[in-house]
Amino acid sequence: MAVRHDPIVGKYAYVTHAGREYRVFYEEAGEGIPLVCLHTAGTDSREWRHQLSDPEINSNFRVIAFDLPRHGKSIPPPGFEGEEYRLTAKFYSEFVMAFCDALELERPVVMGSSMGGNICLHLALNFEERLRALIAIEACDYSPGWFISWLHHPEVHGGEACATSVFGLMAPQSPPDYRWETWWYYSQGGPGVFKGDLYFYSVDHDFRELNERISGAVPIYFMTGVYDFACTPEMTNQTAGKIKGSEAIIMEGIGHFPMSENPVTFKKYLMPVLDKIRGAAVGTGKEAAGAATGR
Amino acid sequence: MTAFDPRWMNAWQDTVNEDPAMKVIDRYFTTDFLIGFGDKEYLVSMREGSIQRITDELSIETPWTFGLRGPRESWEKFIQRVPPPMYNDIWAMAHPLHGRLRMDGDVKVMWQHLRALTWMLDRMREVQTA
16 A cells, blocks of 8 residues: 655755855745745744645645744754843844745745744735735734743753643644644754744744734734734734735634644634635636646 | 532642643652632642652742742633633743733743643643532
């Protein structure tokens, strides 16, 4: 009997940003509208394996998930051993676009969760002409309280502490196997990487005075699970209420990691969003051609 | 059994000590921590990953490393079979955004043993409650 494979292919791309070249790992599957998926803080693109493998998604979208430098299989830049890692909104948003440019993606959809959701606001503000739509999962304009020293401390096991600190962000209704798989991804982050990402998540990302500056030219779909205690539905609703061209979708029975903790529940909420994005693409001749040819 | 009374706490102790995962996830969990359900407080003495003793005989001379104290209503939601959002986890309750549980004392010890601590507190949902 033939071995069973996921349809996912992994590759390494060299991406240049601010004069530095980064070796970036990414996974992809499918053809169609480019859909770039951003992992959460301290972990990597494995979180997106269900969506990458789903034929109902990858038959219409070229689904791509990459590991930020220092995450997963993307190695840190030379000199990391002497630096304190702190992710900033500027680097993160520019790097997402540099990756999209390197792969020559034409007006991709960017879908990210947690810090990957928060960065969507910065992408909307600064790169709207290069994007088709944004799916900001578990995102809001300000999410304080996570930049804490215990997550990178020589007397605390970083893997276990980081992973357990996020475990309760998942809903009790989510299948235990998927919750523990997410825990496992978190347990594998490099030292200080989760905390460094949380510098962006809880400190550098303060969008409260910027919400109204987003033009609304790019649709933003906010999607937040009711068990997310880091970015609650109220926080998402308040943010979405200030941003033109956005829509807030509150997901029942799910938490902060929809794509990995409960892909079945997440899909029920995601498919109508993807259908809308496809519908918009089919609505004009130019976009339809783009959707059909994909890359 | 009424939640959080001494009999209930002893039933929780048995549940934790019989749990197979507790025997492997943190054999180095040795400390005395405080847990408070409203006005009712207990000292939980952990020795090598097991609960050796739980007592409510506390005085100002009773040493403890870290404390987890919150209103009874927070804990009553926490121990529900399917706890509601914002009450399903101690860090969810204690996060600065929510403040439904107070973590204090030498919290480094708590972070060192967060995995086992979380696991054993989750076992409270398996204790029969009147």
